[in-house]
Structures are given as structure tokens and as C-alpha cells.
Amino acid sequence: MGQYKEIAPRLTGLRESIGWTVREMAELLRVDETTVAGYETGTMEIPVGYLLDVSRLCRVDLTTLISGREPHLKSHALVRKGEGFAVDRRKDYDYKSLGYKFAGRQMEPFLITVPPKSGEAMTETSHHGQEFIYLLEGRLELRLGGEPLILEPGDSVYFDSSTPHAMRGLDGREARFIDVIL
Template structure:
């Protein structure tokens, strides 16, 4: 069995915090989570939400690409990513994320192509984080739960919401694919 990708990301998170001489409590306060969450993500034993990585990158003044891939983004004018060539963000098993702007330095948003497989209703997990999110459906059918509301999105549909709202996703009738932009 191979090592989960988030184990390497966990090492980079801990290394960054140590390099900045920041306590786990200080980082927790800056990104709006409990210190136990910071410690769990840095341990390499818990999957790390991309939203958490985004918040850590902002709070620490680094590019998200550094945390995901271990290297700096380097383009400043534009960054072209060809079809199917986004940077895989292998940090959790639920979804397949591909970063579409990983080469661009100083990003103000994080665009991803996300694929969500079908799953049973009882297997969904909720997530919440600071910021806002925009989803534009490309393929399939997506169920998104925003708190107690259940929405079904199909190709061409879009949704903009506060990421502070607890949200969970699952593909319906097969895999769902969408553009997801986090700010």
C-alpha cells in the first residue's frame, strides 16, 4: 500500500510553520480552526482539505503551489494549462482536484477542475472554511448540500456560496465534473 499524498503535504505544512517560528496555536488562530486540527493535519494521519491549504497559504504569505507540490509558482503575466494537464491535488480520496492556475504566482483565487464520484447519502462528509466558492457544472449531476438545503446541479448550472456554510458533495448517476473557484 502506498503512502497517501497528504503525508508529504503534512510535512510541508509543519516545515513552513516551523520556518516562520509560528506556534500551532498562532496558525490555528490565523486560519480560523482549532489547534487540534492544525496538529492533526501536520501529523500526516488525516486528509487535508484544499480549503485549509488555501487558508494556510494566505496566512503564511506563500503560494498554494508550494504546499501542494513543494515548489514555487513562477509565472507573473499568464499561465496556460492545457486540457487535462492541471496539477493533481492529491490530498484526499473523495474527490479528484486539478489546479488550473498552479504556475501563476500571486493568485487571488484558486480555480480547480473537480471530479466527484457517486456515493451513498450516509457516506458524505461536510466541510466548511473561510472565503467564497463558485461552482460551474461541466458534466454529470452533482448533489450539493449547503447546511440543510439540498441542491442538484447539472451541466451549465452554476452556484456561488459562502464557504462558511457547511457543504458536502456527491455525484449522482455517475461521476460529476465541475469548475470550482475558491476565493
């Protein structure tokens, strides 16, 4: 059972507590009703972009939405190496939240590991906001609006997250990077 099965009831409860129907939520988030229903029943894997959109729309902290726990630190939040909050919500990427302890975040920093895979196996996603990626290790293919960009360690890219994007590690190796989503 993936973590999205645990998040699904929180999505439903949040929507219902506000008083929105599935249709209203879908319209506000500009997604299909079947997508909202799939996420809320736990039958579909929930992209982090969707969770960010819901947290912003409903004014709920992303950490609370994912974990059910409230962050409490307001002046600073130190996260030591290996301490990131695991957001194991996608089969193909390993997400670790680096800002999960800080209340009232205006950006979402992640340490992400993407495995190698074929170009055909890349799955696109899109969501509201902007994104900044800084590659730490490996080589990364970022397909952005259908255009492949190859990043080497030390390279960075800033882009509009509503542009369909997909990623994969190259050369048979994982790629690790910092991803900040606004």
C-alpha cells in the same frame, strides 16, 4: 501514502519558520489544536480549504505549499486539456489545479470530479472565502448548510465557503465541474 503525508512537513516547517506554536496557528485559523497537529503529522487528510487558509495567512503560494515548487509565470499560464496539476489530497474527490503555473494568484481554479455515493457518505467541509461552481458533466448534489441543491450541466452556484458544504455525483455517475475558490 497520500499526498497529504508529503504536505504535512511543509505545513510544520512553514509554521515553525514564522515562529508560531501549534496553538497560535490553530487560533489564527480558527480550528482545533488537534486538527492542526493531525494535519502537520500527516495522520489526517488535509482539506483544500485548510491549505488555502494556511497559504493566505502565511502569504505562501498554494502550489508551493502543495508541491514544494514555485510557480513562475506572471503574464498568463496556459494549461492544456489533461495537464492540470493533480491535487490528490482527498479520497473522495479528484482535484486538478488549473492555475498552478501562475505566480501571485488571487483565486484558485480547479477541475473537480466527484464520484457517486450515498447521502450518508457525504462529508462536509468549510473554509474561509467564497466559491463558484460551474457543472460540466453529470448531476451534482451540493449540500450547502444542510440544504440539498441539485445542479445539472450548465448550472452554477456561488456561495460563502464558510458554510458547511458536501458534494456527490448523482444517478450512479461522476460529476465534473469547474470550482473557483477566492
